[in-house]
Amino acid sequence: MRFETKVVRAGYQVDPVTGAIVPPVHQVATFAQEEPGVHKGYPYGRTANPTRSLLEKAIAELEGGQYGLAFASGLAAEDAILHLLQPGDHVLCCDDVYGGTYRLFEQVRRRYGLGFSYFDTTTTKIELQSNTKLIWLESPTNPLLKIADIEAIARQKGDALLVVDNTFATPYLQRPLELGADIIVHSSTKYLSGHGDVIGGLVVTSNAAVYEKLKFFQNAIGAVPGPMDCWLVLRGLKTLALRMRTHSENAQAIAEFLSTHPKVARVYYPGLPSHPGHALAKKQMNGLYGGMLSFELNGDVKRFARATKLFTLAENLGTVDSLTTHPATMTHAAIPPEERARRGIQDNLVRLSVGIEHAQDLIEDLRQALEYA
Numbered sequence: 457m458r459f460e461t462k463v464v465r466a467g468y469q470v471d472p473v474t475g476a477i478v479p480p481v482h483q484v485a486t487f488a489q490e491e492p493g494v495h496k497g498y499p500y501g502r503t504a505n506p507t508r509s510l511l512e513k514a515i516a517e518l519e520g521g522q523y524g525l526a527f528a529s530g531l532a533a534e535d536a537i538l539h540l541l542q543p544g545d546h547v548l549c550c551d552d553v554y555g556g557t558y559r560l561f562e563q564v565r566r567r568y569g570l571g572f573s574y575f576d577t578t579t580t581k582i583e584l585q586s587n588t589k590l591i592w593l594e595s596p597t598n599p600l601l602k603i604a605d606i607e608a609i610a611r612q613k614g615d616a617l618l619v620v621d622n623t624f625a626t627p628y629l630q631r632p633l634e635l636g637a638d639i640i641v642h643s644s645t646k647y648l649s650g651h652g653d654v655i656g657g658l659v660v661t662s663n664a665a666v667y668e669k670l671k672f673f674q675n676a677i678g679a680v681p682g683p684m685d686c687w688l689v690l691r692g693l694k695t696l697a698l699r700m701r702t703h704s705e706n707a708q709a710i711a712e713f714l715s716t717h718p719k720v721a722r723v724y725y726p727g728l729p730s731h732p733g734h735a736l737a738k739k740q741m742n743g744l745y746g747g748m749l750s751f752e753l754n755g756d757v758k759r760f761a762r763a764t765k766l767f768t769l770a771e772n773l774g775t776v777d778s779l780t781t782h783p784a785t786m787t788h789a790a791i792p793p794e795e796r797a798r799r800g801i802q803d804n805l806v807r808l809s810v811g812i813e814h815a816q817d818l819i820e821d822l823r824q825a826l827e828y829a
């Protein structure tokens with residue numbers, strides 16, 4: 457079955473009892489037990505919830521994995537994965553990741569004895585330490601849209617687990633398990649829910665031992681999403697393919713427009729043939745390159761952000777409406793300035809989350825804002 461068909465019904469068929477074509481929201485904290493310890497798989501709402509189970513099944517189906525797990529946010533999902541490690545273990549991470557991921561690594565988990573080092577995202581050759589237990593990739597990356605060669609990195613992972621943050625691509629554009637990854641993590645706050653009305657995180661794996669441990673941490677730590685939030689992600693998923701296609705087509709048109717604009721010094725979008733990762737993205741993704749792009753502005757970032765009318769200045773991405781962000785002071789402010797500069801995140805970098813509005817309206821909005829900047 458093709459993705460566009462699968463995504464409409466992922467995780468759920470018509471309810472055999474009521475005939476409901478949409479799943480109910482099981483807004484409930486606990487479940488009756490017939491005898492102590494005898495229940496229908498739902499002992500308590502933190503441990504499991506039927507609406508959450510549907511979402512977990514849906515994301516596993518869409519990523520081509522065996523098991524899915526839902527969390528209260530993308531960062532809660534990431535933190536659960538880090539709990540697989542012991543003090544003294546090392547994580548090898550690509551050098552362009554969401555600022556909150558960097559903050560979790562450097563300001564939280566380092567204090568508990570984990571080591572982190574970073575490698576050039578675009579390299580095809582990595583060097584593991586003897587204690588490297590996780591390799592962490594984003595592709596395309598936030599905010600510089602670098603493309604990592606997931607298959608090449610997977611071939612060198614040895615006994616380490618390869619984690620891919622698939623938030624920017626979604627399973628419609630890229631399926632990292634098929635490329636050799638062990639664990640996929642998502643901020644479902646973004647494209648998967650798609651409407652900017654929920655915070656959530658998801659994990660997918662086909663490794664039963666990893667799943668059992670993560671399921672234990674999900675319950676033992678308790679950073680779980682509420683049933684209504686799970687339902688909102690399930691509803692959003694139905695239109696994922698449609699939305700991703702329009703996000704990508706609009707972003708491509710905008711990237712091409714920005715590439716020729718005198719106020720724009722450089723555009724980062726993997727759909728542009730001039731992007732250094734274009735050929736790899738073409739091979740690794742499904743022929744679409746997503747709705748995210750960044751550019752360096754020859755002008756005043758604050759004036760630009762004030763002038764846009766269709767791009768709202770906000771810290772989020774992947775929603776139907778267009779957003780703009782200034783990574784240096786917003787999404788990536790947790791990275792110290794010298795480290796940001798080393799990674800190539802300049803103060804004049806602007807990130808766009810291109811929505812599903814008409815491309816021409818978005819281009820006209822950017823044109824007038826660039827003039828004002």
Ligand SMILES: Cc1ncc(COP(=O)(O)O)c(C=O)c1O
Nearest residue numbers: 529530531554598623643645656
């Ligand atoms: C690529 C990526 N991963 C993870 C996260 C964290 O997700 P959340 O905000 O849902 O905790 C974000 C948030 O912006 C992100 O952009």
